[in-house]
Amino acid sequence: MPRITAPTVAEHRAAQQRALLDAARELLAEGEPEIPGFAEVAARAGLARSSMYQYFRSRQHLLEALIEDAFPRWSARVDEAMAAAGAPDRRILAYVTANLDLVAEGEHAIASAIAAVAPSEKVNRASAEMHNQLKAPLVDALDELGVPDAAETADLVNAVVHAASRQIEAGADVAAVRSRATALIEPYVTLVAHRTGYGNSTT
Incomplete structure (x- = not known):
């Protein structure tokens, strides 16, 4: 180089x-x-x-720098995808697909590797804080859509995302996994969108 x-x-x-x-x-x-x-x-x-x-200063400092570097990159990609999607139901679906695309590109594997090579309270705390921050725009979209208990529903959406992520990392076809995850979540957000007046925004 x-x-x-x-x-x-x-x-x-x-x-x-x-x-x-x-x-x-x-x-x-x-x-x-x-x-x-x-x-x-x-x-x-x-x-x-x-x-x-x-x-x-040290390898531990390098690890901390990698953690600090990883989240903004991931968060920016998800935020950009959600912002481009428009209506809240579309933003929820964009959240799902953007996260799975990042997993397919290897970003989640890097985060997992960081946790595996240097498990510590600080790393775990930073990881939890990052996940909570990343979940915030999903909660906002669900709340705007009129979903009751938006934070708890966001956890359910993330459960689908995490399961799909594991399938991708295990070597499953990315497009097929993305399609299955969307098929699970889209009917729900479509139904809520109709009920709360967003009409056919997912079509």
């Missing part, structure tokens, strides 16, 4: 840090049995091992 260059020092540093995080993510996605070592990450990024110490 060629040396990273950028117009400014700040941009150069940001590009290097991005390259190192991406390299660590790739190693975890490949089934790395532990937190990748600095030499291994730097080599994957095409940088000197000493570059790691400019951004990360």
Whole structure:
């Protein structure tokens, strides 16, 4: 990999840090049995091992940076898909498909690998907080749709998403899993949409 260059020092540093995080993510996605070592990450990024110490104090610090990096990327994708969907019933379906698309791209495997290689109270707490934040727009859409007990219903929707995610990670056909998950949830949101005045917004 060629040396990273950028117009400014700040941009150069940001590009290097991005390259190192991406390299660590790739190693975890490949089934790395532990937190990748600095030499291994730097080599994957095409940088000197000493570059790691400019951004990360330790392997644990690298892990924390990976966690902080993973959630905004995932959340932004889901938020973007939901925002483009329009009506709340469509946003709920977009939430399902966007999450499954991310699983298919390997993002969930990376998160699972992080939890597996470094289980800790801090990692578990961060993971729970991220899931709660990610669930918030789903709860909002359900509430706007007029669903009673929106938070509890969101947990049921997520149960379908999680089950579908496990099927994808086990090697099932992504399109088939996505279709099954949508087939389970769409009739419900369509029914509620009709009852609460959103009409045929899912058609």
